[in-house]
Amino acid sequence: MQSDAWGYPLTTDSAEAAAAYSETVRGYLGFRADTMASLQTALKHDPDFALAHAAKGLLLCSIRSLRFYPKIKESLTAAQAHAKGLSKREALYIEALEAAFAGQLTAAVVAYEAILAEHPHDLLAARLAQMELFWLGESRWMHAVIDRTNPRWQATTPDYHSHLSLWSFGLEETGQYDAAERAGRQAVELSPTDHWATHAVAHTLVMQGRSKEGVAWLDSLKGEWGNANHFVHHLWWHRCLFHLELGEVDAILEIYDQQIRNPDSPLIQAMDDFNVDMQNCASLLQRLELRGIDVGHRWQDLVSAVSHRIGDHTSPFTSPHYVMILAAAGEDEKAHDMVLGMRACVHEDEGTLPPRYAAAAIPAAEAAIAHRRGEHDKVLEVLLPARRSLWMMGGSHAQQDVFQQMLFDSARQSGRDDLLPILLSEVAEDGFEAIAARTLYGEAAQQAAPAA
Numbered sequence: 001m002q003s004d005a006w007g008y009p010l011t012t013d014s015a016e017a018a019a020a021y022s023e024t025v026r027g028y029l030g031f032r033a034d035t036m037a038s039l040q041t042a043l044k045h046d047p048d049f050a051l052a053h054a055a056k057g058l059l060l061c062s063i064r065s066l067r068f069y070p071k072i073k074e075s076l077t078a079a080q081a082h083a084k085g086l087s088k089r090e091a092l093y094i095e096a097l098e099a100a101f102a103g104q105l106t107a108a109v110v111a112y113e114a115i116l117a118e119h120p121h122d123l124l125a126a127r128l129a130q131m132e133l134f135w136l137g138e139s140r141w142m143h144a145v146i147d148r149t150n151p152r153w154q155a156t157t158p159d160y161h162s163h164l165s166l167w168s169f170g171l172e173e174t175g176q177y178d179a180a181e182r183a184g185r186q187a188v189e190l191s192p193t194d195h196w197a198t199h200a201v202a203h204t205l206v207m208q209g210r211s212k213e214g215v216a217w218l219d220s221l222k223g224e225w226g227n228a229n230h231f232v233h234h235l236w237w238h239r240c241l242f243h244l245e246l247g248e249v250d251a252i253l254e255i256y257d258q259q260i261r262n263p264d265s266p267l268i269q270a271m272d273d274f275n276v277d278m279q280n281c282a283s284l285l286q287r288l289e290l291r292g293i294d295v296g297h298r299w300q301d302l303v304s305a306v307s308h309r310i311g312d313h314t315s316p317f318t319s320p321h322y323v324m325i326l327a328a329a330g331e332d333e334k335a336h337d338m339v340l341g342m343r344a345c346v347h348e349d350e351g352t353l354p355p356r357y358a359a360a361a362i363p364a365a366e367a368a369i370a371h372r373r374g375e376h377d378k379v380l381e382v383l384l385p386a387r388r389s390l391w392m393m394g395g396s397h398a399q400q401d402v403f404q405q406m407l408f409d410s411a412r413q414s415g416r417d418d419l420l421p422i423l424l425s426e427v428a429e430d431g432f433e434a435i436a437a438r439t440l441y442g443e444a445a446q447q448a449a450p451a452a
């Protein structure tokens with residue numbers, strides 16, 4: 001029996017495996033590119049280490065790709081085979097993996113909550129719970145899971161900054177911006193490579209419309225991003241949101257080509273179809289085009305990375321982005337097939353995601369196709385009834401906003417000025433501040449204002 005870095009027992013006799021497991025947790029929390037290598041080290045030192053097998057399966061689930069399901073199944077089988085004599089905490093991880101593999105994602109969260117109730121410093125359970133709930137759009141639940149562990153953390157607890165970063169993001173997504181910014185900045189002071197805290201502060205700044213501060217914040221920390229995995233692309237995406245509001249288009253296109261979608265980057269070469277990368281790319285290109293900016297061949301360059309996702313219904317937030325890419329690249333048949341696949345999953349699958357596909361992802365995808373065709377009445381027809389359910393796609397308010405921007409564009413293009421005040425009030429309801437000073441929304445606000 002060994003212990004992890006937080007003092008929780010691990011059912012392994014190998015000190016090397018236990019140390020590598022703790023490094024895996026730190027790597028996952030830190031978005032480090034060497035996370036899976038640490039996990040492989042743990043399993044090399046103890047091939048019977050059930051918790052490490054379960055962690056591997058759960059990390060692979062988090063990639064949201066059908067391609068990994070055979071490997072997830074292997075991890076689950078290995079974890080179950082070595083489950084005898086495990087602690088309750090370790091057994092709950094296997095329960096979480098069983099639930100996640102079966103598509104019962106909220107049941108997995110319940111297992112994480114049970115772990116955290118007795119082990120509030122279990123950062124793996126905290127992060128997995130946060131990410132699962134984040135991708136389900138369950139922001140209040142996401143905040144609550146971390147917030148209830150907060151009184152049990154002290155500044156001296158190992159990796160306190162990681163707790164602060166999780167807490168900060170939940171605060172931010174529930175609109176508690178001052179507290180979010182304080183916790184996020186404190187985490188970064190403790191650990192400048194805490195990319196999740198860097199990100200949480202960036203979210204606060206984007207929601208408050210503090211674009212110049214946002215560029216300065218990310219610029220001050222970009223030197224710390226060398227050990228990061230694909231998440232680094234998302235940090236650069238955030239920087240582009242600030243540049244977009246500042247009208248700095250050249251900076252955005254350069255960042256896109258050099259930092260977000262550089263085909264020579266080792267990260268892209270290792271995995272060119274990571275789902276969050278596709279979200280970042282699609283969302284940024286769409287936002288640029290909504291502001292009249294020509295993005296050249298960048299849509300077409302993404303097609304090969306998304307075409308094989310037809311039939312992959314692991315992420316209701318990403319699927320509409322895949323459709324957005326295919327429609328923009330002129331791949332109408334593939335875009336159509338992807339929506340058909342999404343419709344089929346609603347009827348064939350009984351997991352957590354199908355209702356989210358039905359309520360949010362499918363309308364968003366159909367709207368993306370209609371918008372690309374210039375069929376603005378159709379965008380309104382599809383998206384107006386679904387707009388207050390779009391949170392069910394998952395993702396952050398800042399990410400979901402691209403669909404709101406599309407809806408605004410179609411309302412304006414259709415001459416439906418009557419909709420603008422309603423939609424503007426809903427953007428504020430989602431937590432966006434300084435709306436009149438924003439691109440697109442500022443123009444819509446002026447258009448909506450009654451003549452003096």
Ligand SMILES: [Fe+2]
Pocket residue numbers: 199203234238396398
């Ligand atoms: Fe983000």
